[in-house]
Amino acid sequence: MLRTENITSFYGEIQALNGLTLEARKGEITCLLxxxxxxxxxxxxxxxxxxxxxxxxxxxEDEELTRESAQTIVRKGIALVPExxxxxxxxxxxxxxxxxxxxxxxxxxxxxxxxxxMYQRFPPLEGRRNQLAGTLSGGEQQMLAxxxxxxxxxxxxxxxEPSLGLAPLVVKEIFSIIRQLNEEGVTILLVEQNARMxxxxxxxxxxxxxxxxxxxxxxxxxxxxxxxxxxYLGAEIK
Numbered sequence: 001m002l003r004t005e006n007i008t009s010f011y012g013e014i015q016a017l018n019g020l021t022l023e024a025r026k027g028e029i030t031c032l033l034x035x036x037x038x039x040x041x042x043x044x045x046x047x048x049x050x051x052x053x054x055x056x057x058x059x060x061e062d063e064e065l066t067r068e069s070a071q072t073i074v075r076k077g078i079a080l081v082p083e084x085x086x087x088x089x090x091x092x093x094x095x096x097x098x099x100x101x102x103x104x105x106x107x108x109x110x111x112x113x114x115x116x117x118m119y120q121r122f123p124p125l126e127g128r129r130n131q132l133a134g135t136l137s138g139g140e141q142q143m144l145a146x147x148x149x150x151x152x153x154x155x156x157x158x159x160x161e162p163s164l165g166l167a168p169l170v171v172k173e174i175f176s177i178i179r180q181l182n183e184e185g186v187t188i189l190l191v192e193q194n195a196r197m198x199x200x201x202x203x204x205x206x207x208x209x210x211x212x213x214x215x216x217x218x219x220x221x222x223x224x225x226x227x228x229x230x231x232y233l234g235a236e237i238k
Contacts (some may be wrong), residue, residue: 001025001026002024002058002060002061002189003022003045004020004022004043004047004057004059005021005057006019006020006057007046007053007055007066008019008047008055008056009052009236010054016042016211020039020043020056020212020213021056024156024204025187027187027189029190029204030189030203030205031189031198031201031205031206032191032206032208033192033198033206034208036061037210038208038210039158039208039210039211039212041083043191043208044130044191046226047073047078048073048078048080049065049068049069053066060076060078061077062191063079064146071103074152074192075103076155077155078156079088079149079156079158080149080158081145081146081158081160081162082145083191084165084199085141085142085144087136087141087144087145087148087217090133090134091133092130093133094129094130097118097147100152102152103152115151121147121150122144122177124139125140125143128140138167139173142162142166146159146177146181156188157181157186159189159190160191161191162174162175162192163175163192171194175197175201178201179201205218205219207228215228
């Protein structure tokens, strides 16, 4: 469904991605793991069009999106749930959801119905629909960030560190939502520092190091390779 071929990205003169090639298959959860500075968030930004690759190509269902704007990429079916959520704090919950539908016609009658569906999927948000998003708890803000991205009706959902800064019980709830979305047919590309939780939901895993893939395989293959476990994931993975 989504693939990158030898993409390179820079922040000024600092190279962050070095010939990165990966694929996220339709209907699966593909996870990117690696240490801080490995290029995980840069990968997400580059796919989403926020950061432009200098070389290489990005395809969604065989349509090249490499040079398209971020807005066009959303319209084509790629939505990003960014690290630290980045909801609009001075807007209400419902205004945030409407903002997620910015690529759709304002006269689209299905928007209101989709907002209702988001409240059904994320019940804590319904009672706070008129509450400023910045006053929500961390877990509620993450739910809102996911719901806002889903309002764009994406073909693939990019999720960057969805468990960051959340309490353990809330992390379990967020990963339950991720699993449920995938069971309903949503394709997900996931960046996550919590390797233990990520390996429980992933179909395919890429390990990144210094802006390129150092290993790719199934969670089972990672569990079976002691060198990879210790070098990249640490002793916590059992």
